[in-house]
Amino acid sequence: MKITVDEAKCCGAGxxxxxxxxxFDQREEDGIVVLLDAEPVEERHAAVREAASMCPAAAIRLGDTA
Structure with a gap:
């Protein structure tokens, strides 16, 4: 799994x-998403998929690793 985030879309919902x-983390000053791990281990994939689906701004994109 490869994760990308669109900071411009992020609304800071958390x-x-x-x-x-x-x-994922958030910047202190404005709450915008910070990607800590663009290719997480498989044990975290379910949580990442849920996070992407729950994002109100659709700022998280998931793809396959090459």
Whole structure:
């Protein structure tokens, strides 16, 4: 799994951080998403998929690793 985030779309809701704190964080100053791990281990994939589906701004994209 390869994760990308669109910071311009992010509204700072923080759902991703709550669901997958090992993969996502937020900037202190404005709450915008910070990607900590663009290719997480398989054990985190379910949480990352849920985080992407819960993102109100659709700022998280998931893809396959090459």
């Amino acid at each position: 759902q991703c951080v709550l669901l997958a704190p090992e993969v």
